[in-house]
Amino acid sequence: MQTQSLWEHTLTFFPQFLAAVEERAAAGATIAVIGASDGRFILPLAxxxxxxxxxxxxxxxxxxxxxxxPGDEHAHTTGLIDRLKLEALYDRVQVVEEDFLQAEPLGVLCDAVWTSCSWHYSANHHSSLAEFVTRMQGMVRPGGLFGAEFMMPVQQRHHLIEHYTSPEKLRGHFIGDWDALLTLRTNEFTERAHVGQLQAHTHRMGLLLAAHTPNSSYQPGKKNS
Incomplete structure (x- = not known):
């Protein structure tokens, strides 16, 4: 591609999500990305x-x-919209310039939905993790795919914030009409400085992929045998 994302070199489980999409979704499927940023995931999907x-x-x-x-340098970055135009992909992408947690529903169910390290940002802490996950789930059609990579707690303060979660805790949101397909987690690792984090820093990350598989025998609040 002619342009490069500011996040190009940060660790991601996106290849696992993309492999699941390729296995489960038809050609031309509709995929929503929550927290599209400058297009690191948008451009490859398009x-x-x-x-x-x-x-x-x-x-x-x-x-x-x-x-x-990093290095106290300043530079001009190309945004998502111009990157799409430069790569001749603009017509394949619908850009929704809104806060995901406050936006009106799209009015369409997607074949897959993906987010990368978005709900742990403090700007999203006005809503619970459950609300964020539930809104994402509501975008996925029956048979569709949910994918999220997320930050896990490292510092003591992170353990006090529910948005720094784990694959085990997150699975609790995927019962009944959901089938957890894959969970992964990293050990602590040091990531080099990047935009927004101008010093090297320590992370742990997790992944959850789940399929929306309606189960007519399941009723919330009722014990099922």
């Missing part, structure tokens, strides 16, 4: 032939502008 809904509220990520980089 280039693969999928119809993508990119939900992002940050004007800098969407339209580009000056960013502060």
């Amino acid at each position: 280039a693969a032939g999928y119809r993508v809904i990119a939900i992002e509220r940050d004007p800098l990520a969407l339209h580009g502008g000056e960013v502060h980089l």
Whole structure:
């Protein structure tokens, strides 16, 4: 591709999600990305032939502008919209410039939905983790795929914030009409400085992939044999 995302070199479980999409979704399937940023995941999905809904509220990520980089450098970054145009992918992507937690429903169910390390941001802590997950689940059609990678607690303060979760805890949101397909987790690792984190820092990350598989015998609040 002609342009590069600011997040190009950060660790991601996106290849596992993409492999699941390729296995389960038809050609031209509709995939929503919550927290589209400058297109690290949007462009590969669109280039693969999928119809993508990119939900992002940050004007800098969407339209580009000056960013502060490690080494006390400043540079102009290309936003998602211009990157899509440069790669001739703009017609394959619907950009929704809204706060995911406050936006009106899309009015369409998606074949897959993905988010990367979005709910742990403090700006999203005005809503519970359960609300974030439930809103994402509500976007997935029966038979569709849910994918999320997320930060796990490392510092003591993280253990006090539910949005820094674990695959085991997150699975509790996927009962009844959901089948957890894959959970992964990393050990602690040091990630080099990048935009938004101008010093090297320590992370733990998790992944959960789940399929929406309606089960007519399941009733919330009722014990099923």
